Amino acid sequence: MAHAATAGRVPERGLDVYTQKVGMWVFLCSEVMFFAGLIGSYVVLRFGAADTWAEPGDVLNVPVTAFNTFLLICSSVTMVKAFAAAQEGDQRGIKLYLLLTTLLGATFLGVQVYEYIELVLHKSWQGSHGFTPAAGLYGATFFTMTGFHGFHVLLGVICLAWATIRAWRGHWGADNTHGIEVLGLYWHFVDLVWIILFTIVYLI
């Protein structure tokens, strides 16, 4: 049988990747399915009731959100920089780029909150004052999808803030990069999801 050849051979011990990273990849698979569920429902609902959707830009403020998207993409870049700095043991770089990433993430959230407030208080849509989750399928899907993304950003920002504090305590270094890399994976995923959401919710 198959094991005959391997008996007594050098033992196999899984992938050549550290466990936290494998764990994060596995977790992200689950996250993909979560957003796939939301996005899939969005597609079905929108095709089923296309006439209840507004034209892009009619309700949503596309320029502001485009700027916000840009911020998030920048934060992905700084995240990469932070990891690179960690690999090189560049303490100043670690602090700088982690802090930048945190701030960019927080700004993204701030803009999103501003956007929500504007929509709820000052937009009118389909005759009702205020664009809220109760404003038809359009409002429901918009707030559900962007809201859950925002929640993920919030979790990311909290973790980033914690990582930044640790950076000031000198926690990270060339021999301790795993945490930053794993957090980076999550952050890039959140960024990627946003690009998809921005496209299908705001632009199409």
Add this chain to the structure above:
Amino acid sequence: MDWALPPNYSTFGVVIDQLFWIILVITGIAFLLVEGGIVWFCIKYRGREGARAHYTHGSNRLEIIWTVIPAIIIAVLGAYSALVWDDIKGSSNRPADALEFLVVGKQFEWNITYPGVDETLGTADDFTVRNQFHFPVNEDITILLESEDVIHSFFIPELRVKQDAVPGMTIPVWFDATQTGNFEIACAELCGLGHYYMMASVTVHSAADFDAWQASQAPAAAQ
């Protein structure tokens, strides 16, 4: 104790029942094989002092046999089922000149709208009767199934008809009863606290009786 399908009174029911019995025979044989085998093994190979089991990791030939045989049986069953299914439900097989009724489920009633003497829905002589479904025998019947509130399921056991009624959708269902008689519409999908009580009477008339019944209802509805 009478474990049997209720008598069938529809054209589609014949083939559904036939398929049921075919599957029962096939699965019955498989059932006897598996259960018999297990019992036999339990007796024949039950542990004895000093006995030693036969060492084997399996047999590829056997694996192939018991993959292929079930696969073939199942493929044949599947193909046959698909054909029958298409006959019964395929939209291309919807009878063109069927007599149409509108059936609307609501908690916990079936409201049936009749086409009236002009045999067309949506005209002035339509009338609606609660919980009574009358239609003529030996004629293609199509019901347009709707729901006002939650999902119900339109089920007439003797006609082998079952279809969920979904709010927001109009679903056509067609059948052809082969005998006159009195049956019931049951709701087969949990629809709330009166689910079990959501039944309506079904009366299959001869063509003449149906016309007479419809005429007797029309004046009342005209008011």
Add this chain to the structure above:
Amino acid sequence: MATIVAEATGQAILHEEHEQSFLRKYIFSTDHKVIAIQFLIYTLFFLMIGGLLAMLMRYQIAWPARGELPLGGIFPESMVASGYILPEFYNALVTMHGSVMVFLAIMPMLVGVWANYLIPLQLGTHDMAFPRLNMLSFWAMVPAGILTLASFFVVGGAAGAGWTLYAPLSARPDLTGVGLGQILWLAALVFIGLSSILGSVNYITTTINMRAPGMTWMRMPLTIWSLFITAILALLAMPVLSAAGIMLIFDQTIGTSFFLPEGGGQPLLWQHLFWFFGHPEVYILILPAMGFTSEILSVGSRKPVFGYKAMVLALVSIAFLGFIVWGHHMFQSGMNPMLGLTFTVSTLFIAVPSAIKTFNWMGTMWRGNLQLHSAMLFAIGFVAMFAIGGLSGVFMASTPVDIYIHDTYFIVAHIHYVLFGGSLFALFGAIYFWYPKMFGRMMNETMGKIHFWLTFVFFNLVFFPMHGVGMVGMMRRIYDSTGYAHLQGIEDTNAIITWAAFGLFASGFLFAFNFFWSLKKGRKAEANPWNATTLEWQTPSPPKHGNWEEIPVVYHGPHEYSHPDVEDKDWLAQNERPDVVSPAAGSH
């Protein structure tokens, strides 16, 4: 390097043991074995609750006109009035029996208990990859349980829209009278999803990355394979349910209308989302049971598992096909009939791997040396009952026949043959089998055998007649069948089923007694009471904190029984060095 780190942590864990407080050791423990035992107690409790709900339900079905519910007075007037179970309470019973059994009893018992307990032990590692997440996955189940129990006592009662939560019934409180109860259950579902996902991340990562040296993929016990595949299914299916559940909560509370046609939503969307989760869920509920059965049958037959590779392939293909068959729950739902055709094909295909597994189990028993202890009896019972459940599934897969039997008791019989005759039989087997490892004592064999025969007989008396009742056309979830003309004449059958159900429930208490009695009074178990080969039996019973002083090295496949080259015993542990046992055995 990873090895060294792991070993170092292992040593650290071993030394840590003595310094832990009671709270850290038994309540907020990160030890996978303790977490498994916490899950076991939790799930046994909810198994009893679920059973109790079923008993109330059966009383109503058998004697709908009688009233006089024994102890009916202890229920509030909103549940039982004048001795009659009220229809709304009946709906809550139906819904919560299904929900509790699936989500709080069977699923966490299969995965939470045994994946936690067995994965590190059978793979030869000190603990899970992420012990703290593991602890969190248990503690996420606690609010879920509390919310579930609380939902019975809020105004309007517990959720009553069926365990499938079909919208709009589940989304509009004005149509059911159930408001908060439904929301509480959905919130519980979100916690269950969280627990399940955290658990799955752990199981998958541990299996991928933390196997002992020499534990190649094809040397993993089938238990691990089945739990690994299950974890993948849960990882990918649960988030979809969470997303759908959250949308349903929004429909109920903040005025969205995802599933409500009045607002442009689609009731069928809920069904698609639910069954996209729900069908993989069905396999989540059966695959681990298949794994335990393979393991116990092999040990009990003193033979290697017949067709190990075919078994693995079957598991993998079930997992894959499991994601593309969800529509077969919706043949009569109003979905396009042409979609029905597609789903029929994929559904019939998924029957093939199940057939392969059944024949391989029989192959494992063939020419064996069967040790018919309680665990083995339950494993054999699993094969026998699962076969019936699988065969009755063919009726549903055939779409025309499904028109008639859909939403009848035929379906109820089918699901219980798979879930009770299948999963629960295997779980009882697993508990009898691994109990000595968990608690260091044997369960009482005599009581175990009596428990098996009572369960087996009563189970079949309960669920086999349901096929007949279904053929007659009795609809699921109806409170009172006596009003229907076509259901006249099944009252006696229903009464017999109910009496048998009482017997089945009662026999559960024999098991519970055996379980708790054996904790104190059971015979002390040696390390390897069943002469089994897998790694968990090569540690003391129960294993210490950290499992291994030294990580074992694996030389053999998982089920080397009755190897012709091994003399004086009929088994070869996975970590036994071949040259020590017998030079020739090294070739296997």
Add this chain to the structure above:
Amino acid sequence: MRSHFWNRSAALLAVAAMAACGGGDGGSSEAADDAGEATPAAAAVDPSTVGTISGMANFGGMVPTMEAIDMSAEAECAAGYGADGPMAQSVLVSEGGLANVFVYLSEGVSGAPAASGAATLDQVNCRYTPHVLGVQSGQDIEISNSDNLLHNINATPTENRGFNISQPRAGITSTQRFQVAEVMVPVRCDVHGWMQAYIGVVDHPYFAVTGADGSYSIANVPAGDYTLTAWHEEFGTQTANVTVTAGEMAVATFDYNAEMMGAEVPMGDALVLEHGTNRIRVERTQ
């Protein structure tokens, strides 16, 4: 139909709080009961300070024909009716009097004795008895079933918490309460689409429902100036100003005719009324 999120949330909180207080009785807080026992309504009445309001709801002209109800599916219920079979109950006129008009003091009431005793709503031969019921907020409503078959009682108020319960057999009872004034709360049975009742909930005991002859009488009203409102399910509302003098009977009469059919009927929110003249008018609040 689906109320606002915040209303709902507040209701949820309230429900949760009640559940925490050992709820599950399907009813509401017990505070009203205690108050009721402390000051029984009858004891508070001093005959020298109260008067009575009485009068008629008159119906003039052609009486609309009521539709026949098809109860054939419930033979047990249908048997309870005469040769003509059951008819709808929305406009019941007998000798010029209109029945089932809910008459209550809508303005001018300051302070009132707490509710005492229970109101009853029965289901007889697949109909609600009475068809229109007045209760005081917090008062027990005993709902019972005299038919040996399934009825559900689905109350859909907008201000109060609704309920949807069932009574599958004769003899089953349930006690419910509404805490907030609301005219009217519709009640229906989903099993029998024709079954409809209305419950008027007001903050005081000064209400009545006109009988079969169209007459009503509200006793023990403290002397003072009031606005009296009359509600009918087909004809909407009318108001009248009345002055009650101690020991005397004030009379207020409402006139109806078939032309008023189809008036918008206020449902739900308790009415906000202007001071009107004695002129009878139909109030359209929606």
